[in-house]
Amino acid sequence: MAEVTLSIGGRAYKLACRDGEEEDLRAAGGLLESRVSSLMEAHGAVAEPRLLLMAALLVSGELLERKATEARLSPFPAPQQLPNLAQYEALAARAEALAQRLEEAASAS
Template sequence: MGQVTLKINGYPYVLGCPDGQEAHLQALGAELDARVSSIRAQVGNLGEARLLAMAGIMLADELADARAARPPGLDSAAAAAAAERIARLAQRLDGVASKLARA
């Protein structure tokens, strides 16, 4: 189990994460810190809990917008099936290309 110390709004937060995910968690923490800093610059220091809550709400709103903009019917199963079909097509095209190269 990995451990990362994130600095958000000047305060350290020690979080655990799966091994190998430390850099990803650092990047997420940096994004949250940037959001909190932006909010603080606009409205002042409202206290740590309020700043974090506002940043969380803003991120949740962006996530909701992204989900709403996603084409209907596109879910992870459909995406996986499409990726599988593309992989099979790529294999077939490689086979055709090999045959053409030998001809």
């Protein structure tokens, strides 16, 4: 188990993570620190729990916004828009019937 020390809002936090995940944790901490710094500049002295909550909500909002944008731009339908199994089975049955008709037409010629 690895340990990483993050500095967020002027305080050091020692966190454990799996070996190999240190850089990801540092990157996440850097993102949170940038939001906390912006909030501290904009709002001055705010209680630490409230400051961290506000920063986490900002990051969460950005993530949700990015997911929504990606969903709008994706050429693939969202899983809830995909046909269900019965629809696939009906489509397969239609394709088989069409293939059979084509084979019959080809053999009659």
